[in-house]
Amino acid sequence: DSGVTQTPKHLITATGQRVTLRCSPRSGDLSVYWYQQSLDQGLQFLIQYYNGEERAKGNILERFSAQQFPDLHSELNLSSLELGDSALYFCASSLRDSYTEAFFGQGTRLTVV
Amino acid sequence: AQTVTQSQPEMSVQEAETVTLSCTYDTSESDYYLFWYKQPPSRQMILVIRQEAYKQQNATENRFSVNFQKAAKSFSLKISDSQLGDAAMYFCAYRSAFAGGGADGLTFGKGTHLIIQP
Numbered sequence: 001d002s003g004v005t006q007t008p009k010h011l012i013t014a015t016g017q018r019v020t021l022r023c024s025p026r027s028g029d030l031s032v033y034w035y036q037q038s039l040d041q042g043l044q045f046l047i048q049y050y051n052g053e054e055r056a057k058g059n060i061l062e063r064f065s066a067q068q069f070p071d072l073h074s075e076l077n078l079s080s081l082e083l084g085d086s087a088l089y090f091c092a093s094s095l096r097d098s099y100t101e102a103f104f105g106q107g108t109r110l111t112v113v
Numbered sequence: 114a115q116t117v118t119q120s121q122p123e124m125s126v127q128e129a130e131t132v133t134l135s136c137t138y139d140t141s142e143s144d145y146y147l148f149w150y151k152q153p154p155s156r157q158m159i160l161v162i163r164q165e166a167y168k169q170q171n172a173t174e175n176r177f178s179v180n181f182q183k184a185a186k187s188f189s190l191k192i193s194d195s196q197l198g199d200a201a202m203y204f205c206a207y208r209s210a211f212a213g214g215g216a217d218g219l220t221f222g223k224g225t226h227l228i229i230q231p
Contacts, residue, residue: 002157033218043204045218056217090158102219104150104158 003027004105006091012111018079021108025072025093031055032074033094033102034066038087049074050096081112115140117207119222126195127230133180134190134225136205144210147181147188148219153201161203164188166210192227200229 003026013019025032034046036059045058049068060066063081068074078085088109092102116139126132138147149161164172164181171179176193192199206219 002159035218042223043219043221045220048218058218088156092158101148101160101163103160107156107158109156 002103002105004091004093004103006089006105006108008108009106010109010111012113013081015081015083015112017081017112018077019081019110021076021078021089021091021110023074023076023091023093023105025074025091026103029093029095029103030072031094031096031102032068032072033092034060034074034076035090035092035104036087037090037107038084040084043090046076078110083112086110086112115142115145115207115209115220117205117220117222119203119205119225121225122223123226123228125228125230126192128195128197130195131191131193132195132227134192134203134205134227136188136190136222138186138188138205138207140186140207140209142209142211146208146210147179148206148208149177149179149188149190150204150206150221151199151201152204152224153198158204162190195229197229197231200227202226 005024030051033048037043046060048056066076088107090107092104094102145166147164151159162174180189202224204224205222
């Protein structure tokens with residue numbers, strides 16, 4: 001168990017809908033990272049938050065957004081969902097924004113039908 | 114932008130034998146970190162081993178070791194005495210030591226599916 005908790009584990013929704021994925025980092029970790037894993041694109045970095053502030057952006061679509069709350073949990077919001085958004089979404093956390101090791105959650109499997 | 118290439122989509126090894134997974138990367142930076150992550154069927158991403166680019170000594174973690182060739186931009190993973198529990202997808206990953214003060218994410222390869230034959 002990495003200590004990073006993601007909910008829900010599975011999510012099935014229809015095209016055009018909006019969903020929210022939740023991540024609770026390891027106790028004491030200030031940084032949260034979101035990744036998308038799909039068959040087409042592999043594992044891609046989406047976005048990072050550090051202590052409540054956005055720190056870095058990767059290949060995140062404009063339809064996607066995220067935030068980190070004062071209690072350090074993070075949410076990834078996916079809107080206007082398309083079939084191609086079906087993927088495994090991982091959250092990872094680390095102690096600082098400059099890290100050598102990040103701990104991954106078990107992921108949320110999103111299926112868009 | 115950095116890229117990570119894993120040229121072996123699938124590898125198979127007999128239990129108790131040794132296998133080497135290949136990884137090459139492309140970067141113009143001098144300082145960075147390299148990682149091998151394991152993803153078993155449970156989907157959990159598990160860190161196997163880490164290498165700092167400024168360290169010449171190859172990292173070792175029990176049965177797992179790396180061959181880091183900085184000039185060749187090569188970072189292979191050797192698994193000794195392979196066990197059934199080693200069966201998984203293995204991902205090589207790169208992270209810059211400089212980008213945004215260390216604030217960028219990992220760049221992953223496409224992965225190698227490792228099969229352990231009993």
